[in-house]
Amino acid sequence: MFDISQFSLKGKIAVVTGGGRGIGQAIAFAFAKAGAKVVITSRKAPDLEATAAEIKAFGGEAFPLPAHLGKMDEIKKMVSTVMDKFGRIDILVNNAGASPAMGSVLECNERLWDKLMDINLKGAYFISQAVANIMVKQGGGKIINIASVDGYNPEPGLSIYSISKAGMRMITRAFASELISYNIQVNTIAPGPISTKMMDSHWGHLPLEEAQKVKQTVEKMLPSGRIGNPDEIAGAALYLASAASNYTTGAEIIIDGGLLLGNHLSG
Ligand SMILES: NC(=O)c1ccc[n+]([C@@H]2O[C@H](COP(=O)([O-])OP(=O)(O)OC[C@H]3O[C@@H](n4cnc5c(N)ncnc54)[C@H](OP(=O)(O)O)[C@@H]3O)[C@@H](O)[C@H]2O)c1
Incomplete structure (x- = not known):
């Protein structure tokens, strides 16, 4: 019979990038409510500290850790700080990302490409690599990548973002296929428009x-x-972080209010 306690994250150490606001914050709240100790990391300490204070206020455990996650040295430092404090990482959510106004493919420049790819793709890849090496030694773990519906259909004016999110889907599949024998499940959530x-x-x-x-x-x-709203992403993240998803890897959960069905009437 199905055991609801599979959804518990009690005793788990989770790292949520971009956990100080938006979707990452909602995921951090959900994980903390499910019993995990949650490391929230992004550039801005005030957002992280405010989120950690909210988590502590409902009796959860959270640790704000400022880092620029598009930079290799800061990624390494972030992961080693978590390991020094907790000695393990059970769950990683690659949620940090940016989507600045870009303009036409005829105009986008190299600086924008590098800025976007550094955080949306390179950061996610190398954080996953560092954490996966830890999970291999631990005997398992969960990695969740936040992509986007734009990784399926390009959004006009957001070409680099859309390309980065299509790449994020392939990070999931590449890591999932190589890590399956280590009991590490790697999955994607692809949100549609979220406030x-x-x-x-x-x-x-x-x-x-x-x-x-x-x-x-x-x-x-x-x-x-x-x-x-961000809470509508958090439930799927909880499933993918929990033992309930132990047979789920390389999967994509699209949460877009039906947007990719593409059959709606516009008004
Ligand atoms: N909202 C949507 O409609 C939507 C739809 C599809 C996908 N998504 C994806 O969902 C994820 C979360 O987005 P959101 O909507 O919650 O947006 P958001 O509120 O702007 O949050 C983005 C998060 O990423 C962090 N971040 C950005 N650049 C960073 C860097 N260089 N290093 C470390 N952290 C960085 C930000 O924190 P700091 O500023 O403190 O660094 C912030 O916590 C993103 O990957 C986004 O692409 C969002």
Whole structure:
């Protein structure tokens, strides 16, 4: 009979990149509620500290660890700091990412390419590599990569972001296939539009009334009629972090309110 305690993360050490806000924060809250000790890491200490304080307020355990995760030296330092403190890593969520306005493929420059690829792809690859080596020695672990619906269909004006997210899906498959014999499961979550600072940046620069209009127009075009919220990603992350997903690897969970079905009427 199904044992609900499979969803418990009690005693697990989890690292959530970009855990100080948005989707990463929601995942960190869920993991902490399920009993994990959660390391949250990104560049900005105040976001991390505020999130850690919220987790402690509901009785969870969280450790803010500032790091620029597009830089190899900071990745190595972040992982070794976690190991010095906890001696193991059971769960890694590669969630940190950026999506600045880019413009046409006719215009994107090398600086933008490097900036995006460093955090969205190179960081995820080498954090996974460092953590996978630890998980191999431990006898297992879980890696969850946050891709995007843009990794399936390119979003006009966001070419480099879309390419990075398609690459993220392949990081999952490459690691999953090589690590399956070490009891390490590697999976992707591909969100659609989710209400976070990243999503709000599409209209955040506009005056309030205009911003609301743009947001409503976007929502009308979505099959679900609304933008999702970060908690709607956290449940899938909890499944993929838990023993309930021990037979799941190389998989992709698309959470997009039906966007990729592509059969909605626009209004
Ligand atoms: N929101 C959506 O609609 C949506 C849809 C599909 C996929 N996603 C993906 O979901 C993930 C989370 O995005 P979000 O929507 O929650 O956006 P967000 O609120 O902007 O969060 C992005 C996170 O990444 C961190 N980050 C960015 N650059 C970093 C760097 N160089 N080093 C370390 N951390 C860095 C940020 O923290 P600091 O600024 O402190 O570094 C922040 O915590 C991203 O991978 C994004 O591509 C989002």
